[in-house]
Amino acid sequence: MSGRFVKLQAQHGFTMIELSMVLVVVGLLIAASISLLPGTQQSLELKETKSILKEMKAALVGYAAANGHLPCPDMNATPDGTEDRTGAVCDGAVGFFPYRTLGLGNGVDAWGGHVVYGIHDANAQGDLTDNSVNMCLDTSELVKLSKLDLINDLNSGVRISKMITQDLGANPSINFSCVDADSMAVALILISKGPTDANANGDGATTYTKRFDGNNEDVLADSCFDTPERVWFLPNVDTTTAVPATSYDDVVEVMGFTSLYAKACLTP
């Protein structure tokens, strides 16, 4: 009887130790997950935004394949999701993503910001967005798409910048150039501002609508933008040193002329 009692006591004690060890481990796991959460959340939103921009690009290609032209940007200051054009010509080359024209539910990134959509200068060329010409069937359009636009239109239309210098020393910096000789014309571009005004250059850090960085600044006024290869670059986010002008958290997706033609016009 007493032997059985001792055995029960021993079993009970062992269970308590085991339980307390489990509680300690659970506590450590919770602490670890809480400390990891902000960075994990940010990278999830970045990943989701990249995926959203790719889906938007696929929708644009599908629209071009079905209609023979791209939709115009949504030029409403408060985006209504519909393209804005006057006849065959777009009301502007850079505006917001026309999600309703494309049959999508919304046109925002993972942070809730409206995605900017730019198309190659519609007023000067009228090719990609002209709804009276099928860019897949008109041979003069074909020639322009494959050759002339790329060579001759660096001075106009939507284009992306080029990296000119890189310094990964004590004060890292990467410089991009938007001058005509360094930039490259593209058929279309999609831009998310990311979560912050990462280069903190005073272009409106307190409001979401002005969080563009790098060459994406003044996004509706000037049509040269950052290359999609320009990745998030936040070297001095601890703010103990001045945030360099190269800090950058925008997300950019582009499509060139030949790629658009191949995907919209040649893919069965």
Ligand SMILES: [Ca+2]
């Ligand atoms: Ca509109």
Ligand SMILES: [Ca+2]
């Ligand atoms: Ca930004």
Ligand SMILES: [Ca+2]
């Ligand atoms: Ca900025």
Ligand SMILES: [Ca+2]
């Ligand atoms: Ca610009």
